[in-house]
Every structure is written in structure tokens, then in C-alpha cells.
Amino acid sequence: MAAIPVPYTKCVSLSVGSFVKIKGTFVMPFNMNPELEVDFHTEAEGNKNIAFHFRVYCEYYVKMNSRQCGNWDEEVRTSVISFEDGQPFELGILVLSNEYQVTVNGHQCYTFPHRLDPASVKMIRVWRDVSLTSVTVI
Structure with a gap:
């Protein structure tokens, strides 16, 4: 399958x-600290408001946050890294009534409460040190 351009x-x-x-897949080994970032923007352009920010620092931690009126809110961090070095990943983000539920390779790993209405999300951005094969919204 052909790679999708990143970002x-x-x-x-x-x-x-x-x-x-x-x-x-990550484009470099974890000891080089590759990153993955997924942002749910409330505008089609710009990043003033981000309903959900998910960022993986492979050697260190995962952080989740939101951004309102250009200001970051209090971030949530975990040292649990559910991705495997050198292996393809399947990241899933399910929108529940009160939170986002994040799975990695079919296993529920993280949750993040809604701070902005998910119905306000207009654009998804996936980027950093990854090669993508598919991004789907169901």
C-alpha cells in the first residue's frame, strides 16, 4: 500500500x-525518539482551538491536551508507551459521549475527557516522524 504524505x-x-x-509505522527507531502527533482541530485552517491533542514521544511519554483560544489547557501525561519499536501500528480514537477512548493495536490504552464539543471538530491532522498507510473516519 502506498504511503500517505505527512503531515x-x-x-x-x-x-x-x-x-x-x-x-x-515510525520512520526511525525508538532510541532516536520519534514522535507521532494527532490533532482534532475545530477550524479547517489554523490551530487556535484543538479539541484533542495526542502526542507520543516514543522514548519518554504520551501526552494529551486541548487548546482553547490559542492557549493550552492542563496536559495529561502517561509514561505508558503502547507502541512497539520497529512494528506497524493501528491507532484508534473512539468518540464517546464524555471522552475520547484511544486504542493501540486493538488494546484500549488511554482516555481523555472532552473539553471542547467533538461536534466542533472540522479537521484532523496527523504528523511528525511517521509513515502512514491509511487514515479513515467511520
């Missing part, structure tokens, strides 16, 4: 029950 952006409309599935 990747897609206009979307999310609601409770929406599921975002991202398949790819």
Missing part, C-alpha cells in the same frame, strides 16, 4: 460513535 490533514465531521483509525 496529513482531512476535513471531518465527528459525533458520538465516530471512530478514527490511523495505520502507519
Whole structure:
């Protein structure tokens, strides 16, 4: 399957029950600290408001946050890294009524409460040190 250009952006409309599935691989070994970032923007352009920010620092931690009126809110961090060095990943983000539920390779790993209405999300951006094979929204 052909690689998708990174950074990747897609206009979307999310609601409770929406599921975002991202398949790819990191482009360098974990000891070089590759990163993966997924952002749910409330505007088609710009990054003033981000309903959900998910960022993986492979050698260190995963952080989740939101951004309102250009200001970051309090971030949530975990040292649990559910990705495997050198292996393809399937990242899933399910929109529930009160939170995002994040799975890695089919295993539920992280949750993040809604701070902005997921229905306000207009665009998804996936980027950093990854090669993508697919991004789908169901």
C-alpha cells in the first residue's frame, strides 16, 4: 500500500460513535525518539482551538491536551508507551459521549475527557516522524 504524505490533514465531521483509525509505522527507531502527533482541530485552517491533542514521544511519554483560544489547557501525561519499536501500528480514537477512548493495536490504552464539543471538530491532522498507510473516519 502506498504511503500517505505527512503531515496529513482531512476535513471531518465527528459525533458520538465516530471512530478514527490511523495505520502507519515510525520512520526511525525508538532510541532516536520519534514522535507521532494527532490533532482534532475545530477550524479547517489554523490551530487556535484543538479539541484533542495526542502526542507520543516514543522514548519518554504520551501526552494529551486541548487548546482553547490559542492557549493550552492542563496536559495529561502517561509514561505508558503502547507502541512497539520497529512494528506497524493501528491507532484508534473512539468518540464517546464524555471522552475520547484511544486504542493501540486493538488494546484500549488511554482516555481523555472532552473539553471542547467533538461536534466542533472540522479537521484532523496527523504528523511528525511517521509513515502512514491509511487514515479513515467511520
